[in-house]
Amino acid sequence: MTEQTASAATWRRWWAAVDRWARATARVTGRVHRNRWTRRLRTGAAVALVSVGGVIIGAMLFAHADLNVGPFRAEMSISPSLLGGTEVDLPPLGSLHLDSHDGPIHLKVDLASLDQNRTEALIDDPTALTSAGENAVDDVRTGVIRLGVRTLGISVLAALILSALIFRNVRRVAAAGVTALVVTGGSLGLAAGTLRPESIAEPRYEGLLVNAPAVVGDARRIADNYGKYADQLQQIVSNVSRLYTTVSSLPVYEPEGNTTRILHVSDLHLNPSAFGLIRTVVQTFEIDAVVDTGDLVDWGSSAETGYAASIPSVGVPYIWVRGNHDSAAIQAAVKRQDNAVVLDNQITTVDGLTIAGIGDPEFTPDKSETPAAQDPASTQESPLLRSGSQLAETIRSSGKTVDVALVHDPAMAPPLSGVVPLVLAGHKHQREVSLLPAPVADPGASASPSPAPSGGAAAQAPLATRLLVEGSTGGAGLRGLEKEEPTPLSLSVLYFDENHQLKAYDDISLGGTGESNVEMQRNVVGAEPEEKPSPSASVVPQR
Numbered sequence: 001m002t003e004q005t006a007s008a009a010t011w012r013r014w015w016a017a018v019d020r021w022a023r024a025t026a027r028v029t030g031r032v033h034r035n036r037w038t039r040r041l042r043t044g045a046a047v048a049l050v051s052v053g054g055v056i057i058g059a060m061l062f063a064h065a066d067l068n069v070g071p072f073r074a075e076m077s078i079s080p081s082l083l084g085g086t087e088v089d090l091p092p093l094g095s096l097h098l099d100s101h102d103g104p105i106h107l108k109v110d111l112a113s114l115d116q117n118r119t120e121a122l123i124d125d126p127t128a129l130t131s132a133g134e135n136a137v138d139d140v141r142t143g144v145i146r147l148g149v150r151t152l153g154i155s156v157l158a159a160l161i162l163s164a165l166i167f168r169n170v171r172r173v174a175a176a177g178v179t180a181l182v183v184t185g186g187s188l189g190l191a192a193g194t195l196r197p198e199s200i201a202e203p204r205y206e207g208l209l210v211n212a213p214a215v216v217g218d219a220r221r222i223a224d225n226y227g228k229y230a231d232q233l234q235q236i237v238s239n240v241s242r243l244y245t246t247v248s249s250l251p252v253y254e255p256e257g258n259t260t261r262i263l264h265v266s267d268l269h270l271n272p273s274a275f276g277l278i279r280t281v282v283q284t285f286e287i288d289a290v291v292d293t294g295d296l297v298d299w300g301s302s303a304e305t306g307y308a309a310s311i312p313s314v315g316v317p318y319i320w321v322r323g324n325h326d327s328a329a330i331q332a333a334v335k336r337q338d339n340a341v342v343l344d345n346q347i348t349t350v351d352g353l354t355i356a357g358i359g360d361p362e363f364t365p366d367k368s369e370t371p372a373a374q375d376p377a378s379t380q381e382s383p384l385l386r387s388g389s390q391l392a393e394t395i396r397s398s399g400k401t402v403d404v405a406l407v408h409d410p411a412m413a414p415p416l417s418g419v420v421p422l423v424l425a426g427h428k429h430q431r432e433v434s435l436l437p438a439p440v441a442d443p444g445a446s447a448s449p450s451p452a453p454s455g456g457a458a459a460q461a462p463l464a465t466r467l468l469v470e471g472s473t474g475g476a477g478l479r480g481l482e483k484e485e486p487t488p489l490s491l492s493v494l495y496f497d498e499n500h501q502l503k504a505y506d507d508i509s510l511g512g513t514g515e516s517n518v519e520m521q522r523n524v525v526g527a528e529p530e531e532k533p534s535p536s537a538s539v540v541p542q543r
Contacts, residue, residue: 056080388412473491
């Protein structure tokens with residue numbers, strides 16, 4: 001019992017010592033806590049924390065500004081960052097990252113929006129286009145300065161509002177505003193002081209690997225070529241109006257008053273001059289309808305849907321089938337236009353002409369070309385041939401006489417041989433004309449008669465099917481600017497008689513990058529003997 005009493009006494013002494021130490025510490029802490037300088041330091045830290053929080057909140061929510069740079073409507077924004085730098089978003093291609101300056105602010109430029117009205121206005125006015133190019137650097141500099149001033153004002157205002165809600169003290173609110181002004185101004189000053197303009201020559205690309213050459217590697221070549229191209233756009237478009245005066249000097253075929261005139265375009269690929277060219281040809285040649293065999297855009301992204309808004313400007317019905325660069329979103333955007341008719345395994349009639357069409361079954365915006373099917377018998381293996389067969393079956397089962405079939409890829413055309421007299425296609429960015437090989441009967445098939453071509457009973461002679469492959473009405477878009485040889489802008493005027501038979505077509509070609517020449521060739525169907533193709537006949541280009 002003596003040992004237990006001694007142990008308890010020891011614990012009491014220990015706890016008493018701890019209690020005395022705690023009380024002494026509390027007295028010292030209380031004196032420090034009540035000290036005037038300690039209170040000021042604590043208040044200053046709280047004000048600084050609230051000020052920085054207000055700066056961050058204001059910058060994240062409101063530090064952005066819109067800027068017009070040529071045809072682009074860019075959105076610039078500033079956000080807090082330890083590393084600094086600039087990010088340029090180019091959806092859907094990816095983004096470029098520049099080591100343009102040191103922290104603590106990060107500049108982001110979003111070029112997702114292309115103002116169609118500004119683009120067309122610039123194209124129509126060469127002086128405006130030149131001025132936009134010369135002023136682009138000044139516009140960006142002005143935009144950055146304006147964004148910096150806006151960020152400074154927003155940050156100070158956000159800090160004042162936040163501190164007023166927390167402190168409810170005029171002096172502390174004023175101190176928070178001054179602190180926000182110093183922090184924001186110092187950050188902007190540091191960024192300006194460490195600016196590295198040469199960083200634009202060494203961008204870091206993030207996005208799909210296949211897009212990297214188009215964004216970084218070939219950017220300089222595209223920019224250089226586009227400068228030449230832009231200088232010639234107005235002259236190219238204006239020269240088209242002179243084409244019609246040459247029609248009278250083209251012999252052999254003279255369109256009658258009841259002739260239906262169809263303009264065939266294809267592969268516009270976002271070219272801002274394409275619709276201006278189409279409108280000029282429509283007005284000059286008195287076109288009744290435009291047929292477009294796809295690839296309206298480059299990537300099929302939602303940012304490109306605004307390009308379809310120019311379709312109503314052509315002023316006549318616009319018949320369209322989807323290309324391999326056109327997504328479902330692009331197809332929906334085209335369908336929303338008042339004068340547009342989207343054909344996806346469907347049939348329509350325009351000015352008495354019956355037209356059937358189907359969209360490309362493949363969506364491959366990262367490829368300039370898709371592999372062509374090798375054998376019509378391989379329908380089950382080729383989605384292109386399978387799609388062509390689907391359209392052929394739709395035409396047969398409709399009971400209608402279809403005059404023209406629209407596809408994007410010529411590889412979709414073989415199943416339409418003997419079903420329609422004319423197939424229009426694009427995709428290859430090169431004009432080609434041929435007669436499709438006659439359909440070959442399957443020796444293993446039953447003895448029952450094969451379906452007759454559209455229109456009812458089978459004719460005495462097999463129906464010959466002509467395939468017209470259009471070049472690129474958009475000059476292959478940016479792809480046409482990457483090559484040393486320019487891709488010409490191509491489109492064709494087709495003349496149909498009162499029986500809806502193709503009688504002639506005018507091939508119109510306009511010089512590509514840096515060239516302003518305009519050529520038109522009149523082709524009269526049946527004017528020259530055409531060699532009947534064998535089942536293995538190849539497509540023969542016609543210049």
